[in-house]
Amino acid sequence: xxxxxxxxxxxxxxxxxxxxxxxxxxxxxxxxxxxxxxxxxxxxxxxxxxxxxxxxxxxxxxxxxxxxxxxxxxxxxxxxxxxxxxxxxxxxxxxxxxxxxxxxxxxxxxxxxxxxxxxxxxxxxxxxxxxxxxxxxxxxxxxxxxxxxxxxxxxxxxxxxxxxxxxxxxxxxxxxxxxxxxxxxxxxxxxxxxxxxxxxxxxxxxxxxxxxxxxxxxxxx
Numbered sequence: 674x675x676x677x678x679x680x681x682x683x684x685x686x687x688x689x690x691x692x693x694x695x696x697x698x699x700x701x702x703x704x705x706x707x708x709x710x711x712x713x714x715x716x717x718x719x720x721x722x723x724x725x726x727x728x729x730x731x732x733x734x735x736x737x738x739x740x741x742x743x744x745x746x747x748x749x750x751x752x753x754x755x756x757x758x759x760x761x762x763x764x765x766x767x768x769x770x771x772x773x774x775x776x777x778x779x780x781x782x783x784x785x786x787x788x789x790x791x792x793x794x795x796x797x798x799x800x801x802x803x804x805x806x807x808x809x810x811x812x813x814x815x816x817x818x819x820x821x822x823x824x825x826x827x828x829x830x831x832x833x834x835x836x837x838x839x840x841x842x843x844x845x846x847x848x849x850x851x852x853x854x855x856x857x858x859x860x861x862x863x864x865x866x867x868x869x870x871x872x873x874x875x876x877x878x879x880x881x882x883x884x885x886x887x888x889x890x891x892x893x894x
Contacts (some may be wrong), residue, residue, distance in 0.1 A: 713751045716741050717761045724762065731759075760817045764828045770798065774835055784839040788858070788892065789885045791836055795862045796884070800875030833859050844892045858888045 687695070716737075723732055723740045732740075734755050738748060752758040777790040818825040833855045840858070841851035865884055869876045876884075 709751065713761070716743070716748070716751060716758065717765050720758060720762050721765050756817060756820055760821050760824055763814060763817055764824075767828050767832060770795070771831055771835065774832070778835065778839075784843040785889055787839040788836065788843065788889060791839075792858070792862050792885050792888060793881055795866055796869070796876040796881050799866050799869035829859070840892050843889070844894075854892050857891065861888065 719741045720732065720737055723729065723736060729736065734745070734748075737755065737758065738745065741748070748758075752761075774791050774794045777794045778787045781787040781790045814825075833852065836855035836858055837848065837851045840846075840855045841848060844851065844854060846854065862884065865876060865880070
C-alpha cells in the first residue's frame with residue numbers, strides 16, 4: 674500500500690508546496706541574474722571607457738580594478754578571467770559599431786547603396802579620433818578569437834547579418850549563399866581596416882571606392 678500511495682502522489686504531479694518552493698527559487702535566481710547582469714554591464718562599460726579614453730591596447734587588471742572600483746575577488750565573481758571581460762568589451766564595441774552602420778544603411782535606398790554604406794562605415798573607423806578608439810579593439814581581436822571562438826563568432830555574426838538582406842537582393846541568391854558572400858565582404862573590409870590602423874592612417878576615398886566596387890562586383894557574380 675505505501676508504494677501504491679506514493680505512485681498516486683507522483684502521478685498527480687508536484688504538490689502545492691513543491692510548486693511554491695520552485696517558484697521561490699525561480700524568483701531568487703531571476704533576481705540574482707538581473708543583479709549580475711547590471712553589475713557586469715557596469716564593469717564592461719567602465720572598462721570600455723578606460724580603453725577608449727586611454728588608448729590602452731590591453732589594460733592591466735590593476736587598471737581595470739581601479740576604474741571599476743572592484744576588488745580582485747569581486748571581479749572574479751563576474752568574470753572567469755580578464756580576457757573574458759575583454760571579450761565582453763570587444764562585443765560592446767561591435768554593438769556600438771552596429772548601431773552606426775544601421776544608421777548609415779537606413780539612409781540608403783538601394784541594395785548597392787546599403788552595402789556601400791556598410792563598407793564605408795567600417796572603414797571610417799580608421800580615420801581621425803575614431804582610429805585611436807578602434808585600434809585597441811583590433812589589437813585584441815585575434816587573441817580573443819582564438820581563446821573564445823564560439824563567443825567571438827556569435828559577436829561577428831551580428832555585423833555580418835546586416836549585410837545579408839542587401840547581398841541577397843543584389844546577388845539574387847538564397848539566404849545561405851548571401852550569408853557566405855556577406856562573410857567575405859566582412860573579412861575583406863575588416864582586413865582593410867586592420868591594415869589602415871597598423872600603418873596609422875585612414876582609408877582614402879580612392880581606396881574606399883575601389884574596395885566598394887570590388888565587393889559589389891563579387892556579390893553580383
